[in-house]
Amino acid sequence: xxxxxxxxxxxxxxxxxxxxxxxxxxxxxxxxxxxxxxxxxxxxxxxxxxxxxxxxxxxxxxxxxxxxxxxxxxxxxxxxxxxxxxxxxxxxxxxxxxxxxxxxxxxxxxxxx
Amino acid sequence: xxxxxxxxxxxxxxxxxxxxxxxxxxxxxxxxxxxxxxxxxxxxxxxxxxxxxxxxxxxxxxxxxxxxxxxxxxxxxxxxxxxxxxxxxxxxxxxxxxxxxxxxxxxxxxxxxx
Numbered sequence: 001x002x003x004x005x006x007x008x009x010x011x012x013x014x015x016x017x018x019x020x021x022x023x024x025x026x027x028x029x030x031x032x033x034x035x036x037x038x039x040x041x042x043x044x045x046x047x048x049x050x051x052x053x054x055x056x057x058x059x060x061x062x063x064x065x066x067x068x069x070x071x072x073x074x075x076x077x078x079x080x081x082x083x084x085x086x087x088x089x090x091x092x093x094x095x096x097x098x099x100x101x102x103x104x105x106x107x108x109x110x111x112x113x
Numbered sequence: 114x115x116x117x118x119x120x121x122x123x124x125x126x127x128x129x130x131x132x133x134x135x136x137x138x139x140x141x142x143x144x145x146x147x148x149x150x151x152x153x154x155x156x157x158x159x160x161x162x163x164x165x166x167x168x169x170x171x172x173x174x175x176x177x178x179x180x181x182x183x184x185x186x187x188x189x190x191x192x193x194x195x196x197x198x199x200x201x202x203x204x205x206x207x208x209x210x211x212x213x214x215x216x217x218x219x220x221x222x223x224x225x226x227x
Contacts (some may be wrong), residue, residue: 004156009159031213040122042203042217043157058214090156098205100145102215104156
């Protein structure tokens with residue numbers, strides 16, 4: 001049982017490049033989330049998917065897109081990276097019928113130069 | 114709108130001393146409240162949660178928190194700090210808006226001195 005996995009662990013992009021962050025969970029959870037973590041700002045929700053086939057914007061969605069590929073996978077895409085998107089990105093999942101605990105992946109550290 | 118405020122971005126205690134990390138929230142509906150811990154270069158893991166049962170909630174590693182509705186607070190305590198408690202702690206509030214969303218506080222970094 002791997003829990004929540006994220007790839008890649010580290011990435012450096014040039015301004016204007018695009019990339020997709022991958023996230024997968026093997027706990028059969030309905031809901032999945034993407035957060036970014038910046039010093040002194042806690043975690044801010046970028047997008048979430050309450051269930052397979054649905055996605056919704058969070059607090060800071062500008063510059064990002066998401067795809068809920070199936071129940072297991074939820075990807076985050078940066079179409080044209082900007083230095084302001086330098087951050088640590090966390091994926092999380094939650095079972096609505098359970099304890100409401102979110103399970104987090106190990107994170108992706110992204111630097112945009 | 115829901116929000117979470119953690120008082121103090123850094124807290125330093127001596128080993129064996131009381132740990133108190135403060136959290137206040139605002140929520141228009143009965144909240145679900147959480148404390149998460151993050152060790153360096155790792156994701157977050159759940160310490161404890163309040164989901165409208167007992168107001169005093171016990172978690173892992175000897176931590177506990179008390180939900181006080183009148184004060185809109187959910188402070189985290191531990192009677193005796195260990196060196197291994199040094200980490201960043203996040204208070205969070207969840208609400209159901211067709212899918213549960215969680216709002217996190219800015220975090221409090223706990224330092225434990227020998």
